[in-house]
Amino acid sequence: MPCGASIWKSRRAPFSVFSAPTVPVKPRLSESCPPFPGHPRAKSSSTAKKLQDHAESFRQRIGVIGHSTFLYDELTAYENLQFYARLYSIPDAKARIHQALEEVGLKARADDFVRTFSRGMQQRLSIARAMLHQPDILLLDEPFTGLDQHASFMLMHWLKELKNEKRTILLVTHDLTHGLELAEHVAIFVRGKVAYFEHTDHFDESEFQNHYHKVVAAGGAA
Secondary structure, eight states, rough: OOOEEEEEETSSSSEEEEOOOSOOHHHHHHHOOOOOOOSHHHHOHHHHHHHHTTTHHHHEEEEEOSSOOOTTTBHHHHHHHHHHHHHOOOTHHHHHHHHHHHHHTTTGTTTBGGGGOHHHHHHHHHHHHHTTOOSSSSEEEEETOOOOHHHHHHHHHHHHHHSSSSSSEEEEEEEEEHHHOSSEEEEEEETTEEEEEEEEGOHHHHHHHHHHHHHTTTTOOO
16 A cells, blocks of 8 residues: 555645555655754754744744654543643633544543553544644644544545644644545656545545555655
8 A cells, every 4th residue: 555645734735655564654744844953964054043033933833743652651531631732821721632532432530541542532532632722734654543433434524524624734744545535636746756646536546546656656756
């Protein structure tokens, strides 16, 4: 299954990027981003200085869901969200935390330690953590990994709702089905170059998967 990235930006055309197995998406995406403070290239980057000057503002606009849950095992579900609510200076944090826990189906486990949660429950709490401050930019790295059926359905429903909102969403996934279902445009990257670009209305999943393998096998010449 190809590695992929799905992007929705400010009510504009969503699209997915699927790369050849030998060309990782994440390193190339990171290479295209401006360097952050501390990076060797940051000294000569005016963008990095702006990021440093407005670091807190930028952090409050970004949410992340990845392989790591970024949760603390020795804290309860509520305490974890309370910690992040303080980091993001969320007003009326108590109400927002209870709302987030209810949205991911964990309200009844609010006072339980995260170490007692299954992987699927931890990932659901991670979703609540990422959306607690209602970010404009959401970065998703294999968000469906380890999710139980309820959490996977909830995440898909949530992402579809976000498609109609003014947010930027980047999804990196090996799940071709979810990637195509969520995006409106797709691109195939081979050896770091765009080998294919099309609207998802022009093919079904089976057709795209066949074309993907042809493009990759041809080295991007298909």
